[in-house]
Amino acid sequence: MNDQNSETPQSVFWRSEFGDAYTERHEISPEVLSVRTTLFKNIFETVAGAPPNSILEVGANLGINLQAIGHLTSAELFAVEPNALARAKLLENQVVPADNINDCLAHDLKFPDGSIDLVFTSGVLIHIHPDNLLASCSEIYRVARRYIVCIEYFSDKPEEITYRGHEEVLFKRDFGSFWIDNFPDLDTKGYGFEWKRVTGLDNLTWWVFEKPTWPLTECP
Numbered sequence: 001m002n003d004q005n006s007e008t009p010q011s012v013f014w015r016s017e018f019g020d021a022y023t024e025r026h027e028i029s030p031e032v033l034s035v036r037t038t039l040f041k042n043i044f045e046t047v048a049g050a051p052p053n054s055i056l057e058v059g060a061n062l063g064i065n066l067q068a069i070g071h072l073t074s075a076e077l078f079a080v081e082p083n084a085l086a087r088a089k090l091l092e093n094q095v096v097p098a099d100n101i102n103d104c105l106a107h108d109l110k111f112p113d114g115s116i117d118l119v120f121t122s123g124v125l126i127h128i129h130p131d132n133l134l135a136s137c138s139e140i141y142r143v144a145r146r147y148i149v150c151i152e153y154f155s156d157k158p159e160e161i162t163y164r165g166h167e168e169v170l171f172k173r174d175f176g177s178f179w180i181d182n183f184p185d186l187d188t189k190g191y192g193f194e195w196k197r198v199t200g201l202d203n204l205t206w207w208v209f210e211k212p213t214w215p216l217t218e219c220p
């Protein structure tokens, strides 16, 4: 683990009323679930030969993605979420067992090395300051046993976007390139673009990476 348990201006922002309001604005409706289920069906097709038995979402909010994933797999689910209201809703929705819900940050994940088969972010790396991005991805890489999935807004060049009137809280870039430039041993298993016009998702780009030397499960 990284021992970088410091808060950042961005994490303070997400723990605040802004994060509460985000959580209140979103709900797990059948329509939203159906759209996310289709997204994860596409993603899981890329790892169908060796599906994950454990999945961690870093920045899960109230658990829309994890609930959709629960319809597709019996993998054990884990969540990291700094906002207290979102964690309460995650618990209330019974998406993830209480012991598997963690209050921590991407740059300091409270999980042992290689302990979760697949670790993913969805709309979370965009909210991490560029100065803290490599530390966050390094933690995700450390905890992932085999797969890393990244679902984020894309931009050719790193850029900051004003987000609901706030500065310094949304940073777009080519996150796929950021992953493979910094972790060149990752193998790209797949990628895709979820075009708003037909998917109902917000023009999201996703990548699925595989680590090269994931430890084999020990045979009895």
Ligand SMILES: C[S@@+](CC[C@H](N)C(=O)[O-])C[C@H]1O[C@@H](n2cnc3c(N)ncnc32)[C@H](O)[C@@H]1O
Residues within 6 Å of the ligand: 010, 011, 014, 015, 019, 058, 059, 060, 061, 062, 064, 065, 080, 081, 082, 083, 086, 104, 105, 106, 107, 121, 122, 123, 124, 127, 128
């Ligand atoms: C835009 S929401 C995305 C929620 C969810 N992943 C989804 O796709 O619906 C971003 C979430 O990430 C959390 N978050 C923000 N910064 C984080 C960090 N550094 N580490 C972990 N989670 C973070 C926020 O509290 C919030 O719940």
